[in-house]
Amino acid sequence: MFETISKGLEGALGFLRGQSKLTESNIREALAAVRQSLLEGDVHYDVAQQFCERVARAAVGQQVLESLKPFEQFVGVVYRELIQLMGPVDHSLGLRKGSVGIIMMCGLQGSGKTTTCGKLARVLESEGWRPLLVAADLQRPAAIDQLKVIGEQLSIPVYSEPPNSDPVRVCQNGVAQAKRQGNIDVVILDTAGRLHVDEALMQELRQIDRSLSPDQVLLVCDAMTGQDAVNSAKAFHDSLELNGVILTKLDGDARGGAALSVKSVTGVPIKYIGVGEQLDKLELFHPDRMASRILGMGDVLTLFEKAQQAFDAEQMAAQQEKLRKGRFTLTDFRDQMQQVKKLGSISQIMKLIPGMGRVADMMSEADMDPEQDLGKIEAIIGSMTDQERDNPEIIDISRRRRIAQGSGTDPAMINKLLKEFAQAQKLMQNMAGQSHLDRLRSLQTMASMGAFDPGAELQFNKQRSVRSEIDRDKKKKLRKEAKKQRKKNRR
Ligand SMILES: Nc1nc2c(ncn2[C@@H]2O[C@H](COP(=O)(O)OP(=O)(O)OP(=O)(O)O)[C@@H](O)[C@H]2O)c(=O)[nH]1
Ligand SMILES: [Mg+2]
Structure with missing residues (x-):
């Protein structure tokens, strides 16, 4: 995600690391590089231009802050301006208990509408809403079946009619049925796509919009199409008045241009992002977290949420108990590893940890x-016997050879x-008294102090250097006292 822009910005900002002061000339030089990397990331030209002007104004205004290094100062400005550029976002979908909300999904062909209808229904269901999917794409005969399959996978009901029906009627009938049934709070309409924005498509969508007045009209946009996605968003918004955009396929989008330009060009915020083909790969779009990821500062909050969703609470509690008793074995070690794997690939996880994104890139x-x-x-671990897993100290040369x-x-x-496990075991026993939240909190505090950002001049390092200054003072005092003592002794 966003490799092009991230790398470009890193280069653009990197050269400020060596500078002792922000001056007009090094700001100008950094900005030229920032603009270049935004354009390479396929950000709309006007957006890149305006962004750099805002950063320039803010950076010049910041010169008084002498306590910060130019690099930190400038990254801070870019970070705040990136948040401004992509936000603010109101994530609410206007749903109310006791009434049937209507969400209309629209977008170009292949943008990910049908998949995203399923993903959104899944998210809403997990929040306690009861969704119904409506198959209103009658362009493609297979579209109805595709939605039915998704509904089946998620155990979420799907309303459909034969392929020769009228899409507007299908939507009306679907909503009417939801209201009649009384056990549905939200209807999600999967509409037809076209290769390009054309009048026939817009007319069909406007008819559905007029006859049902949806609470939300959401545009599904393929991030990988870059500026085309932004242009189509503008055309849809002119015709339909969108409430939000769902940007899909961000997992495959190396450039990031659409994510950065949509809000600024159309005025419509991105509410959700699609980050994979599977039905659980939909996330709320948070401009601050995204800015953090773009600048290689990681995203600990998303990691925390993912961990909460993925980890099996009972299993975690059992492991916690074992830890407390100091009985953490290689079997538990393997179980934990398997739980972590549920979060995604290691390189994906690393990208969410501040400072580790670059390491992941370097590794690949x-x-x-x-x-x-x-x-x-x-x-x-799988090749060991149960006994060996519980008491690794019995593993001698011949057992080692067999396991190998x-x-x-x-x-x-x-x-x-085995050595690493012994170390991990010690560390975990030390942390055993803390709750999961406390452990994550301490991780987060360390992260906010920059403990995981190897490059920047950090508060964390600063604290260390303050400490070493104190140490130096202490040593000086001790040396002075020793000298006095020696003089006294001589006398
Ligand atoms: N990698 C990735 N693939 C996605 C994502 N969202 C959707 N896709 C894939 O994109 C392709 C098209 O998705 P659909 O949901 O059928 O798109 P659509 O807009 O309904 O297409 P039409 O109905 O033909 O207009 C499918 O192969 C999806 O699996 C995403 O966030 N990431
Ligand atoms: Mg579809």
Whole structure:
């Protein structure tokens, strides 16, 4: 996600690291590089231009803040302006208990409407709403079946009529049925797409809009089409008055131009983002978290939420209990590893941790594969007997050789794993008294102090250097006292 812009901005901002002061000339130079990287990321030209003007104004106004290094100062300005550019977002969909809300999804062909209808229904259901999907795409005969399959996968009802029906009537009938049934709070309409914005499509959508007055008209846009996505968003908004955009396929969007330009060009906020083909890959769009990711500062909050959703609460509680009793074994270690894997690929997770995004990129450039390493660890633990997993200290040379053979690794690797496990065990026992939230909080505090950002001049490092100054003062005092003492002794 956003590799082009992230890399470009990193280069643009990086050269300020070595500067001692923000001056007009180095600001100008940094801005030229920022503009260049935005354009390479396929950001709309006017948007890039205005963005740089705003950053310039804010950066010049900031010169008085002498306590911050130019790099920090400038990154701070870019971060705030990125948030401004993509926000604000009102995530509400105007749903109310006791009435049937209507959400109309529209967009170009293949943008991800049908999939996103399913994803949104799933999200709303998890929030306690009872959704009904309506198959109003009668252009493509297979579209109705596609929605039915999605509905079945999610156990969410789908209203449909034969392919020769009229889409406006289908929507009306679907909503009428939801109201009659009384056990539906929100109807999601999956409408037809076209290859291009054309009058026939707009007319059909306007008719549905007029006859049902949906609470929300959401445009589904494919992020990978860059500026075309932004232009089509503008055309749809001119014709339909959108409440929000759902930007799909962000997982495959290296450039990021659409995400950065949509709000500014159309005035319509992005409410959700699609980050994968699977039905659980829909996230709320948070401009601040996105800005943080773009600048390689990670996104600990999203990671925290993902962890809460993915981890099996009961299993976690059982492991917590074992930790408290100091009985954390290799089996638990493997279980935890499997839980972490549910969050996504290791490189995806790393991108959410401040400062680790660059490391993930470097690893993939160097053809290193953390997934493969994890696979090996799992194979090693899998080749042990229950007894060995519970008491790794019994693993001697011959057992090591057997495990290596069983897991297709070598004995040295098993040694390394056991050593690392012993360290992890100690660390975990220390943390065992803390709640999950406290542990994440301390992680987050460390992150906000910049503990995971290896490049920047950080509060965390600053605190360390303040401490070392104190240490220096202390040592000086001690040396002085020792000198006095020596003089006294001589006398
Ligand atoms: N990688 C990725 N693929 C997605 C995402 N959202 C949708 N897709 C894929 O995009 C393709 C098109 O999705 P559909 O939901 O059929 O798109 P549509 O807009 O309904 O298409 P039409 O009905 O033909 O107009 C499918 O292969 C989806 O799996 C996403 O967020 N990430
Ligand atoms: Mg469709």
